[in-house]
Amino acid sequence: MNSEVAKFLPMVDFLETVLGSNNEIVLHDFSDLEHSVVDIRNGHVSGRHAGAPATDFVLKVLNDDELAGGDHTTSYLSHSVAGKPLRSVSYFIRDGGKIVGMLCINTDTSLIDELQYLTAQIGSVYHSLTKGPILDAESGPAGIEHFSTSTDDLVRRSVSAIEAATGKAIEEFSADDRLEAVRQMNADGVFLLKGAVAQVAEAMGISEPSVYRYLQKARRESQGS
Known part of the structure; x- marks a missing residue:
């Protein structure tokens, strides 16, 4: 494992404790893109496990200097292996300026989204309000991310x-x-x-x-x- 990536292993434990079971915490090491997930907590959120490959989003970041600017991404839309929409954010781990890994948090917002939708429906009865989709197509600079098992x-x-x-x-x-x-x-x-x-x-x-x-x-x- 890359030594810079290894420094973030304690953060995986910390974030799991703080964020709870509906947040998946994933540590990637890009030394081996085919098995880049070196640590993962609450893997049920995306349906992955340690040893899973880099995602399509990761490959785009590594292949595009503009996307790799900065030290982290803003919140973007991703999908679990089963197709469930998630909200994700990624921190770029660098070694001498080169991105060598990522620390990612993928959040299952389905309960919040359902509550928001129901609230909107109740509000429309009394206020004749029309609400759009709860999750829009906003997805960050590289498009929607899809998680894969191989x-x-x-x-x-x-x-x-x-x-x-x-x-x-x-x-x-x-x-x-x-x-x-x-x-x-x-x-x-x-x-x-x-x-x-x-x-x-x-x-x-x-x-x-x-x-x-x-x-x-x-x-x-x-x-x-």
Whole structure:
């Protein structure tokens, strides 16, 4: 474990005691992105355990200097493994300026959200008020975070998101579609994960050399822009 990350282990105990069971406290060490969760308390909140991989949000932060500015994030929307909406905040742990880990708090606000919704409904009866959704789409600079239990799960989620955005099944993708998909996954930091090329190749039904060719082209275009 990175020595700077190890310094935050006592904080995990402290935050668990202070915040209670509806707050998940997670310590990440980015020395191994495939198993970055080195300590976790109240893992039932997100459905994860120690040894879980880095999230899509983490990969975007590590792949984008602008997102990595500052020492912490503001509150953003995330989702548990089961899809439950959570509110999250992350502190960046640095070693010589480089982000080497994160201390994260993920809060299950479902009871508060339900109470707020019911209060709004009761208020509308007496005051004819119209309330919008309790949880809006606000999600921080890198978009909504999704928690995964494995690297393969994260890659499948990324592919599914691309399918939803294009309105096409992955089997229907043309060569240009596949290049754009790889370009998007590269921008999202998916290929920072070991073994991602093989998993993307399997998900897209193409060979690993084909994925490498798309990836090299995407990276050349990115460097040339």
